[in-house]
Amino acid sequence: MDEYLAKSKTSGDIYRLLYYGASCSRQEISQTLDISLPTTTRCLNSLCNAGLVKSAGESQSTGGRKATLYEYVPQARYAAGIDITRNHLSIVLVDLGLNILDTRRLRIPFEANDQYFSTLAREYEDMISQNLPDRSCLLGTGISVPVLLGDDHKTINYATVIPLPFNIYSILSSYIHEPFLFFNDSNSAGLAESWRGHYTSSLIYLSLSSSVGGAYINGRTLYIGDHNRGCEFGHMALIPHGKKCYCGSYGCLDAYCTANALTDFTDGNLKEFFDILKTGNNQGIRNVFDSYLDYLAIAVNNLRMCFDCNIILGGNVGAYMADYLDLFRKKAIKLNPFENDGSFIHACHYRTEASAVGAAIYYIDQFVKNFPYEMQG
């Protein structure tokens, strides 16, 4: 009976209630889901025996008996995320709570050759075998790439930032033997920020790295548009007939707010740029940053006008923005006639792992949504 219950829709509903919310007592679960107390108890026992749920202490007493609280077990399953960028390869292993179990970051330029893919496979395999003696706990591996993808998450539709071969899925299949799929880098990073920050309302993620991209997330759901090209904010026209963008157009946001607009002055080194900026002694660097923020403020104001929601400054530049947030909020809000408070603008939580973590989220999302049934996709 218990085995049957562990696989029932009721168990799935209890599991999702605990995953998405706070810890609950069996009485709260029974009332919230409108199921009897004996069924709730039997399902909880099954979930606990399966290692998916555990007791989490007792509720604060408000008179009467204290009740045992239950919560989901983050370490019951894992997913891996790989982020392939022009110059770096990042690999993370996260649990169901997006806690990072292990992370690796290599400075290695992307090249579509056996040497690159073998390095990727070796590092990946090393991480999985060191951390997960039981491979059945690994749900799958999401791979973040700076390209536009087809609906199947295997087909590459548009790749200019890195020369990703159009048959990359079949190439990588001989190197990675776990289930894997590809995800757009900015969408992945936005998803990671949204899940980790527990945003319940919608948010815009603006990725400011060597290229500029973005994502719109409502709750836990990504908006991708009709052709998987939604939120390509980097190619909004910021300055008519302005600087040439790598996409072929002129005046795109990308041409003004790429991280290269800063690192061109420090030999490609973003940390060095912000180190110099922090000293406050280099007027040239301060001017460059000031001008960068002016352009960024136009873009952020436009996004606020369109979406009326929180905006996270992410990507490599976003990782340094916490120290300059007040300054930037003032700039952005000056452009907005409707508001006088820039608190909707945030700096990102993750410094470098957002895209890799976000790519892994797909498998976690599928597991939780479909539990206890077979994963789809």
Ligand SMILES: [Zn+2]
């Ligand atoms: Zn462009």
